[in-house]
Amino acid sequence: MMTYGTVARETRFLIGLTIAVIAPFGFLLYLFPSSAGDYWAWEIAQPRTAMLVGSIYFATSIYYVLLSRQREWLLLQSSLRSLFVVAVWLLVAAMFHWQSFFPYRLMTLIWLITYYLPLMSFPILNRLQAERGGNAEKPAGRQIIRGWRTWLILRAAIYGPTAILLFVFAPQVSAAWPWPIEPVNLRMFSGQIAVFGAYQALAMQDGFWQRIRLFMLCTAMLATAHLVGLLLSGTPYDSSAPVGALLPLMFVEWLATGLGMLWTHRK
């Protein structure tokens, strides 16, 4: 039995609103990357950079549609926490690079609201869900296999510091990147590494598989979107650059971990 309370109407509204915003973001950046400079909130010069940034919106819009179909708060809690983490990370990145933003583009206004809103609303929703959950029982069901738990912790120990170092040294890393990229975009991208590389180790909490099942599916979808983006965008790719081999390797690892966990926990 799995009852941590059903999803409140307000939580569903936040998820619906998130889908309504990030789906167009993903659609535009991923499918029309060449003209990102004409519509996006900040400077993006290369189509591959637009796809790198847009992959997260593209994959998570599908993920949030799947989340919106869930009835148990337990299955959503970790995901909404990740939205909170992303919101903090990206707003801090925006603080460093406000001069790269186009202040009154519609995308800028929507983008800012997209990340202010989880910061204010998530603590309230968390409290609301706890109050309406009643006598919540501890979840029962499949536990994450011990080997996978260790692996999630190990990769968090690698990706967590990597994300922080990429954020801090974005200007230096941009010189080692396999295509010309602005530090603002590297700092935004470092948020993806923090959430999809490191955050899962925290999200698994009591080890209940259902907590992170959809999150791992999203990790695999995001990795696929990134790999397709690397292959299809027209920007030249310098594979001899220091990060040239590491980047696809990281996406392959995300894909393998996501699919591997889904496969081994399928029953």
Add this chain to the structure above:
Amino acid sequence: MYIQYGVGIISIAYVALGVLGFLPLDWINPFHHEGVGARYLFNLVAINGVHNLIHLAIGATGLWAMRRLDRSQWWGKVVGVVLLVVFAAGMVQAALEGFPGDQLLLGLVPLNSPGHTLHLTTSAVALYLGFARPSPA
């Protein structure tokens, strides 16, 4: 009660914004010479002394209101409407001035797009708290 808790969360955030805004530290509030000449809180939200006092007033009244449910809901309604009006006025002024990097509302309060969106988002959350159905006791 989540309504009082929510009012508390917003209030603490606004008190923090108000206090931090008064710190003359360039790494927190760098001064932007272009435009109206204002400090940007966290390099995002244009502020000055008056703006900081308004943030402090919103936060302090919220901390007072959060002790009772009826006061919390009144606070949500009032702050929600006031910030919605400030957002609308700010956007109209920005449109009339050709969407500059920042602006002075009523010649007193510096505003820019991170500030407008913060006001709109806070307004939406405050109005929700003002009209939300309390959890059963």
